[in-house]
Amino acid sequence: MDWNKLGFQVVPTKTMYIARTDDELNWQPGEFRPYGMLEIHPASGVVNYGQSGFEGMKANRAVDKKIVLFRPQDNAKRMQQLAERFLMPPYPVDDFVNAIKKLVIENRKFIPPADKGSLYIRPVLAGWGPVLGVAPAKEYMFYAFTSPVGPYFKGGVRPINLLITDFHRAAPRGTGNVKGAGNYAASLYPLRMAKENGYDEVLYLDAREDRFAEEVGAANFFAILKSGLVVTPISESILPGITRRSIITLAKEHFEWEVEERDIDINEVLSEAVECFSTGTAAVVTPIGSVTYRGTRHEFSDGKPGEKTMALRDRLVGIQTKQYDDPYSWVVNVT
Ligand SMILES: Cc1ncc(COP(=O)(O)O)c(C=O)c1O
Incomplete structure (x- = not known):
């Protein structure tokens, strides 16, 4: 990985996290699986009616070399507000934070050195199941992937x-x-x-x-x-x-x-x-x-x-x- 070439683009990493709901819209235990494509129904709620939203977080290398997140619970809670507004089942805050922590550990090789950027984390909540009339989907997916990103400003802060x-x-x-x-x-x-x-x-x-x-x-x-x-x-x-x-x-x-x-x-x-x-x-x-x-x-x-x-x-x-x-x-x- 050439850390100097990082911008804000999708860079494939090792592992992603996926959880789905059952028939009663209860969240099933999530799993980590190799980073890759997802299959989706053509009538899926997210594709047809935009029933989805996301979060954006960063894992950084701190000066003590530890890997750190910034206020991850707040991202989890904000995603619950999204879920409520879009009639999606909220993903539990503790499960969210634990999944993100493990996801970062799984992908730790992709965390840039402190001065070269961060590991961007993208949790997504989406109506996954098929739906024809405008209505909430009957199946949901929560997933998260990561991508190393460079510093927002290369060569110093610019207004x-x-x-x-x-x-x-x-x-x-x-x-x-x-x-x-x-x-x-x-x-x-x-x-x-x-x-x-x-x-x-x-x-x-x-x-x-x-x-x-x-x-x-x-x-x-x-x-x-x-x-x-x-x-x-x-x-x-x-x-x-x-x-x-x-x-x-x-x-x-x-x-x-x-x-x-x-x-x-x-x-x-x-x-x-x-x-x-x-x-x-x-x-x-x-x-x-x-x-x-x-x-x-x-x-x-x-x-x-x-x-x-x-x-x-x-x-x-x-x-x-x-x-x-x-x-x-x-x-x-x-x-
Ligand atoms: C529309 C909008 N406003 C504000 C923010 C800043 O929010 P935060 O500081 O939680 O990243 C974001 C980014 O998440 C955003 O998408």
Whole structure:
């Protein structure tokens, strides 16, 4: 494996985990099997009606060489919220965490050295059985596979440039607050539009009033205002990010900065923000260099990574890799 060539692509690994439900929709004991293809019915609920969703996690090598996960229980719980919204049987939290730990151990040869990336973990929950009319499937699959991925930034952290398009990601009381696969299908077109015009990502506004900042592609949004206040959207149509929650805690408790979770009008971002960043398992903490809204480009911190943004990033990554103390017990040893 050439660790220097890793990006964010599918790299086959050794083992995957699969569990299925029985006729009463009870989860059967899962099994580890060689990484490979899955067979699916042409009338399967996931393929026809998008009854599915996923999680995204990373296993890292900590500075003490141990293999660690970050808040895996939170991913398991978020998948239960998805299950509830999509009428799928929830996969038990303990079974989820134990399966992921064993999966990481099985695939440990694919964990890159600390400075070369992480082992990305993708748990999936899907309506597997056939169904013709629009209805929940009668059989479900929970599976998880891994793929080594490189660091999000090669050659140092680079601020990203965002475009606000005319598209929305999720409607109020829709499915934006769960990790349903269809949300991501809907984001492909606006993302292509942004990329074709030279931007890195899309900044979504809310669907009801088309003026409140919501999310940055598959990451949450934060702004630091001139007053020093840290703000992040609160909305029923954004994904409750685990990195988002961790950054709120660090900003409040470690740095003792004031944080507000509230509606943030895009005009407030453009006129008051001195730093902006996005957070996520893949993005970690990514500085935002500019936002282009209605044809005008607005830069933050002169297009450079903001100081407070980088301090938050350093603290989070330091905890995730055990360089710093973990007073919140967020980091879980796999071995
Ligand atoms: C739409 C969306 N928002 C936010 C996030 C960030 O969530 P987390 O920090 O749990 O990775 C993700 C990634 O999972 C996402 O897909």
